[in-house]
Amino acid sequence: LAASTTPRKARLSRRDAGVLDEAFDRCGAVCKEYAKTFYLATQLMTPERRRAIWAIYVWCRRTDELVDGPNAAHTSALALDRWESRLDGVFAGRPYDMLDAALADAVAAFPAVDERPFRDMVQGMRMDLAKSRYATFDELYLYCYRVAGTVGLMTVPVMGVSPGSQAGVETVYAGALALGVANQLTNILRDVGEE
Template sequence: MSSAELNRAYRDCRRIAAAHGRTYFLATRLLEPERRPAVHALYAFARMVDDVVDDADAPARSLESAARLDRIEDDLRGYLVHAPTEAADAEHRVLLAVSDTIRRYGIAAEHFWVFLDSMRMDIPGSPHYRDRYPTMAALREYMRGSAAAIGLQLLPVLGTVVPTADAEPAAAALGEAFQLTNFLRDIAEDLDRGRIYLPADELAAFGVDDELLRHCRESGRTDPRVRRALAHLIAVNRGIYRHATPGIELLTPRVRPGIRTAATLYSAILDEIERGDYEVFTRRAVVPRHRRLRVAAKEFALAAPTQRAALS
């Protein structure tokens, strides 16, 4: 493939990351310039797959979406064997960039197949489809592909000061922490799609079931039982962050500010849920822009002078 074609593919990925992943894109600015395109490519691939899954919510399109996921996997497998001379459209430019990233950084392709398998669990009509999770263990099985795999994809790009395998548990946990934060923030949106990505047994311990959650969505009011359940799950989520964040010190020093920024800002979504009195059914918790910029600036200021020069 030509360098111009590959550069165009990476530029497409950067635009996708800037448009859809504000927190991650800001954190990526704290990485060394040469690492940023790979992170953009990984984000764009995950976003592209997520868009396919979202499109599957229309009953008439679920089979088409499942087939499209299969084509994406087949095309990526093919790109890893033999890179094409050109990419025909935006989807294939993302695949071109991510396949180059996989080869360049020696990322285990298995992390992508596990990710795609979890995404198939979101497609109605798929043999693996799930719209409810009875336990946290079942939810973690899903998150192993949907979130932990993302952390493991990123790890070789970020680099480590220990053998990669030693840093993998914390990287997987950070991905899981991010994903659970998403589930807590997006509970109303997921309900509208007929899904609940929270463990049913832990909700039931507080007297919360599907019917009560639907009532909260329809009324726009968070029942006290739901508040207590969300407070509990936020505590669980923070425990995962506490387990994951020491692993940031296992990364190469120059990437730590960016990952600390992402972890701080994403966990701050939990603060916003609490600050909004758990009114997740009528508003989407968002970290204010001024706080996002303040956190990023603080990490930038704490970086060593040589790091700041590299990050500029």
């Protein structure tokens, strides 16, 4: 994976630890409410990894809500431009709000987290604004990569790879990407029956 292009500031000051703790608590509450089994799995992680995963989950959820949430009809390309500018702030250590602050702290704590998958996810949301049908599997795959495969790429650096693993890091990333794409394809197939 390519290295991040935005220079990162050091982790947020611990003098704001109370606010940061509250931000992570909110992230955990959102994860617990909307992704119950995923939340339970995070309980097996170290506290620092768990909090970082919650922050990533919440950012992904907020990003998805821009095009799939209750106000999605009002989301424009300009709104996604603004969201992407906020992402710049996260990776530069200048968060916009407390949930962004949790993610900023997480990406500072885990410098291997690359901003490219986050940007790619925003591009997936742009695809949602432009079209809902894909003529080829290659187009569909690109969409699935952007809206779901990216999640695996965001989280592997936090979850890590066991030092004793027989699989190389590239294999782990490929597996995480494939799992995300497969989950999105499954979601699409499930939606076909409902719609």
